[in-house]
Amino acid sequence: MLELRIARRIGALELRVELTLDREAALIAGPNGAGKSTLLRLLLGVLRPETGRIALEGRTLFDAAAAIDLAVEERELGYLPQDYALFPHLDVMGNATFGLARLPRRERLRRAGEWLEKLGVGHLARRFPAGLSGGERQRVALARSLARNPRALLLDEPFAALDPIARRELRGSMRSWLQEWRLPALIVSHDSADAVLADRIAVMEHGQLVQQDTLEELRRAPASAFVAGFVSATPDSA
Amino acid sequence: MRLRAASAWGAAQLFASALLGLFLLLPVVALFAGSSWDDFSSGLRNPLLLPALRLSLLTTGSSLALVVGLGSLVAWRVARNPGRASRWMEAITQLPAVIPPAVAGVGLLLAFGRRGLFGGWLDRHGIALAFTTPAVILAEAFVSAPFFVQAAIAAFRRLDENLLVVARTLGASPFRTFARVGLPLAAPGLAAGAAMSWARAVGEFGATLFFAGNMTGRTQTMPLAIYTAMESDLHAAQALSLVMVLLAFALLFILRRLAPGGALPGTELPGA
Amino acid sequence: MLRLPCAGLVLALAFSAHAGTRKEVVVFAAASLREAFTEMGRRFEAAHPEAKIALNLAGSEELRAQVENGAPADVFASADQKHMAALVEARLAQEPRTFARNEPVLVVPKGNPAAIGGLKDLPQARRIVVGVPEVPIGAYTLRILDAASQEFGGDFRAKVEARVVSRELNVRQVLTKVVLGEADAAIVYRTDAATAKEKVEVIAIPPALNVLAEYPIAVLTRAREPGLAREFVELVLSPAGREVLAVHGFLPGSVE
Numbered sequence: 102m103l104e105l106r107i108a109r110r111i112g113a114l115e116l117r118v119e120l121t122l123d124r125e126a127a128l129i130a131g132p133n134g135a136g137k138s139t140l141l142r143l144l145l146g147v148l149r150p151e152t153g154r155i156a157l158e159g160r161t162l163f164d165a166a167a168a169i170d171l172a173v174e175e176r177e178l179g180y181l182p183q184d185y186a187l188f189p190h191l192d193v194m195g196n197a198t199f200g201l202a203r204l205p206r207r208e209r210l211r212r213a214g215e216w217l218e219k220l221g222v223g224h225l226a227r228r229f230p231a232g233l234s235g236g237e238r239q240r241v242a243l244a245r246s247l248a249r250n251p252r253a254l255l256l257d258e259p260f261a262a263l264d265p266i267a268r269r270e271l272r273g274s275m276r277s278w279l280q281e282w283r284l285p286a287l288i289v290s291h292d293s294a295d296a297v298l299a300d301r302i303a304v305m306e307h308g309q310l311v312q313q314d315t316l317e318e319l320r321r322a323p324a325s326a327f328v329a330g331f332v333s334a335t336p337d338s339a
Numbered sequence: 340m341r342l343r344a345a346s347a348w349g350a351a352q353l354f355a356s357a358l359l360g361l362f363l364l365l366p367v368v369a370l371f372a373g374s375s376w377d378d379f380s381s382g383l384r385n386p387l388l389l390p391a392l393r394l395s396l397l398t399t400g401s402s403l404a405l406v407v408g409l410g411s412l413v414a415w416r417v418a419r420n421p422g423r424a425s426r427w428m429e430a431i432t433q434l435p436a437v438i439p440p441a442v443a444g445v446g447l448l449l450a451f452g453r454r455g456l457f458g459g460w461l462d463r464h465g466i467a468l469a470f471t472t473p474a475v476i477l478a479e480a481f482v483s484a485p486f487f488v489q490a491a492i493a494a495f496r497r498l499d500e501n502l503l504v505v506a507r508t509l510g511a512s513p514f515r516t517f518a519r520v521g522l523p524l525a526a527p528g529l530a531a532g533a534a535m536s537w538a539r540a541v542g543e544f545g546a547t548l549f550f551a552g553n554m555t556g557r558t559q560t561m562p563l564a565i566y567t568a569m570e571s572d573l574h575a576a577q578a579l580s581l582v583m584v585l586l587a588f589a590l591l592f593i594l595r596r597l598a599p600g601g602a603l604p605g606t607e608l609p610g611a
Numbered sequence: 612m613l614r615l616p617c618a619g620l621v622l623a624l625a626f627s628a629h630a631g632t633r634k635e636v637v638v639f640a641a642a643s644l645r646e647a648f649t650e651m652g653r654r655f656e657a658a659h660p661e662a663k664i665a666l667n668l669a670g671s672e673e674l675r676a677q678v679e680n681g682a683p684a685d686v687f688a689s690a691d692q693k694h695m696a697a698l699v700e701a702r703l704a705q706e707p708r709t710f711a712r713n714e715p716v717l718v719v720p721k722g723n724p725a726a727i728g729g730l731k732d733l734p735q736a737r738r739i740v741v742g743v744p745e746v747p748i749g750a751y752t753l754r755i756l757d758a759a760s761q762e763f764g765g766d767f768r769a770k771v772e773a774r775v776v777s778r779e780l781n782v783r784q785v786l787t788k789v790v791l792g793e794a795d796a797a798i799v800y801r802t803d804a805a806t807a808k809e810k811v812e813v814i815a816i817p818p819a820l821n822v823l824a825e826y827p828i829a830v831l832t833r834a835r836e837p838g839l840a841r842e843f844v845e846l847v848l849s850p851a852g853r854e855v856l857a858v859h860g861f862l863p864g865s866v867e
Binding site for chain 2: 637642645665667669677679680681682683783784791
């Protein structure tokens with residue numbers, strides 16, 4: 102369970118979000134500049150909220166009142182930035198084992214290898230990121246994050262870097278993975294087609310959540326013009 | 340009318356190239372010409388050569404280690420932590436580049452000489468700094484530091500921040516992120532900066548002469564040996580100069596191999 | 612990348628450890644003593660196998676400044692009394708003894724392009740090089756020119772100085788300019804001229820107008836090897852030492 106209730110002012114943007122995810126995926130939608138990526142940075146610990154609290158599986162990651170602020174590397178969050186950020190100087194196995202440095206070598210290779218296989222990119226273990234397609238890179242990045250057994254996943258525009266065919270293909274895979282893993286997941290996207298991945302959609306505008314509900318509810322009673330436009334563009338979940 | 344202006348412009352460029360090219364080449368060519376092989380080899384046997392070569396390699400190696408060791412940490416901090424303190428630090432590291440070497444030598448002496456600001460304290464504790472081999476290392480480090488630090492700051496700035504954030508989410512401490520992701524990816528830029536820094540240190544003359552003196556075996560680096568050889572053995576001066584020119588050519592070759600274009604993909608900022 | 616600083620550290624340590632095999636006696640000597648003291652050092656090392664002589668040759672004023680600024684040294688041999696006196700005054704040197712004297716002479720490039728017949732003709736040289744006034748040879752030169760002005764006319768020194776194109780930091784650099792043909796005339800010590808005898812011609816300066824350079828030597832108070840330093844000074848003052856100096860053209864330290 103991921104609970105967050107945080108606020109932070111950044112320049113002209115006043116961000117205030119309250120959200121609870123119980124082993125479900127939420128799509129964070131909104132126009133440019135709404136603060137979606139900022140929200141992720143606040144969760145990751147790269148940016149510090151001014152007030153509020155973040156808790157994950159009973160662990161407090163941040164609490165302004167109690168002066169708790171865990172370092173990024175202690176939060177056990179899996180993160181996929183927009184371009185997947187694979188380490189170009191390491192091969193696929195090197196990338197996948199990066200987060201497992203505490204384990205003995207054999208265990209490291211086994212665990213990373215397992216995840217790479219599970220995501221269908223085990224055969225690429227010796228290849229370098231530069232030679233991989235967008236879809237392959239995404240899977241390697243996922244394997245890399247998941248090998249650490251994170252307690253929540255944060256995905257920033259996961260398909261923006263892909264061509265439409267790869268996009269459709271991976272969206273399908275992602276949907277079944279998310280349903281299989283049952284991790285709290287936050288997916289930031291401006292693409293309404295990604296709504297199929299999530300159990301819930303949270304729409305941000307100007308740093309605030311304007312509506313948070315299932316796709317059907319958003320369609321039935323959109324809270325703003327943007328929401329209305331967003332859900333009308335959304336294809337019906339297959 | 341247009342045609343005449345165009346060819347006059349073309350001619351001016353050609354003329355400038357010829358003039359500048361000749362001017363820059365002539366002294367180097369003169370070093371190679373103007374002496375027979377016998378003169379050159381007798382010059383190579385001058386007793387000043389080996390101690391100077393050994394000292395230059397030892398001191399520039401040490402000063403490079405100092406500059407790279409400290410400079411990498413400083414550059415990382417400045418590049419990844421923008422703010423007023425970083426801006427000041429960056430300006431401080433640029434200082435030696437705008438100070439004439441002789442002035443640097445005087446400054447070093449006033450700071451670390453026996454009668455100097457800090458040197459007085461050192462002297463009372465039995466530590467002599469001026470006119471010793473460590474003084475050479477300090478003088479070289481002083482004048483060459485900006486070249487490495489500037490290049491390192493630029494190289495670290497070019498890193499994609501996402502790579503560093505992801506590394507942290509994968510459990511890497513800030514140090515491990517620096518050592519396992521930042522350093523390797525910035526390595527080509529760092530290496531080029533180190534090469535420039537080393538070149539500056541090898542050629543350092545003024546600051547060394549003033550702060551470290553000119554004693555064979557102890558503080559007489561290659562440039563100082565050439566200066567001294569001019570007093571007694573011109574062929575030795577020529578031979579030493581040729582050795583340094585060859586070193587310079589080698590360095591130029593290395594630098595061109597490390598120039599941008601050797602950067603790894605992923606070190607450019609998104610959108611680049 | 613981390614290997615580089617480590618390697619450098621190892622190098623630096625190795626380098627500092629290297630000096631430990633023989634005891635090093637550091638001798639700061641005026642540039643004109645180059646050949647004589649190199650020979651002197653060899654003899655000393657032969658007689659004292661546990662010692663190694665490290666020579667620092669430069670203009671006397673430069674050496675004195677280095678000592679004043681804390682340069683580690685054991686012995687100082689100057690080309691005039693002034694710089695030694697300054698160090699004695701500052702309690703950096705003790706008990707100086709004059710061990711040699713030297714005769715300034717006029718030198719011209721081989722072939723004598725300016726056709727200088729004697730000191731009197733000096734103003735007709737187009738390019739003259741001298742030492743800076745702070746360096747012994749420079750100071751002696753000025754005294755010679757002043758004496759010459761008494762003899763040849765009050766503006767003699769001014770006329771000569773009008774022809775000076777460069778002032779050098781030690782006597783060997785003065786000599787080099789003549790050897791290279793960059794100067795038509797200069798004043799150096801007779802011993803220096805002897806080191807370049809194929810390339811220069813020597814013209815004596817009239818003894819009445821000339822000054823004899825006096826070379827004092829002393830052990831420095833902050834010497835790291837005071838015992839060996841004293842023995843080196845003793846060697847210089849001994850008959851064997853005096854012989855080495857005489858071979859190189861130096862005059863004895865005192866009139867005997």
